[in-house]
Amino acid sequence: MRLAFWPGGGGGPDSFEPIAPALAAAGVDVTTLDPRYDERTDWSIPSLAGELAATGADAYGGFSWGGAVAVTAALLVRPRAVVLVDGGHFGGSDFPPEPLDEAGTEEARSTMAAIFEGYARYDAAAALPKLDRETRVLLVAAGRNPLSTEHVPRFERLVPWADVRIVESGHDIPAEAPGELGDIVAEWLQA
Numbered sequence: 001m002r003l004a005f006w007p008g009g010g011g012g013p014d015s016f017e018p019i020a021p022a023l024a025a026a027g028v029d030v031t032t033l034d035p036r037y038d039e040r041t042d043w044s045i046p047s048l049a050g051e052l053a054a055t056g057a058d059a060y061g062g063f064s065w066g067g068a069v070a071v072t073a074a075l076l077v078r079p080r081a082v083v084l085v086d087g088g089h090f091g092g093s094d095f096p097p098e099p100l101d102e103a104g105t106e107e108a109r110s111t112m113a114a115i116f117e118g119y120a121r122y123d124a125a126a127a128l129p130k131l132d133r134e135t136r137v138l139l140v141a142a143g144r145n146p147l148s149t150e151h152v153p154r155f156e157r158l159v160p161w162a163d164v165r166i167v168e169s170g171h172d173i174p175a176e177a178p179g180e181l182g183d184i185v186a187e188w189l190q191a
Contacts, residue, residue, distance in 0.1 A: 004057035008064030022182025049073035089155035092120030137162035
């Protein structure tokens with residue numbers, strides 16, 4: 001099983017390393033795409049989704065806004081499975097805009113603004129019901145992230161064939177609960 005994964009905002013190719021051992025033990029080959037923050041100019045979700053879909057992986061995954069990328073990729077080229085890690089089940093219209101962190105360079109702030117603008121255009125309520133029912137879907141939601149847990153019931157209505165797991169963690173599940181996340185994803189992909 002090949003899993004192509006899009007990291008959360010600010011994350012890179014090493015973002016999924018904390019759970020890689022559990023996935024490797026389950027025979028899952030993980031490729032985390034490099035967002036190429038320094039050179040990319042198009043941060044639209046469809047553009048990023050095209051890159052994820054082009055991997056030809058058996059499964060697409062994403063963390064945070066990467067979940068929106070994974071859902072959109074699955075609408076372009078149907079994978080066998082989609083793994084959403086505290087993202088993809090809510091989008092731009094579901095949360096108020098938050099101010100950008102003033103730390104960092106002007107270029108970094110500009111990149112993050114473009115990422116948030118692309119994410120703000122993602123409509124989870126419109127995209128999720130378009131997923132093919134033959135595609136297995138797993139949502140791992142953060143139990144200590146009210147924005148996430150608030151949208152789990154809607155996700156379950158829109159994607160009734162999906163599996164949902166709630167992890168006792170804040171939003172950054174890969175960093176806060178890597179062992180549990182790795183076990184959940186590995187076991188689910190093996191099933």
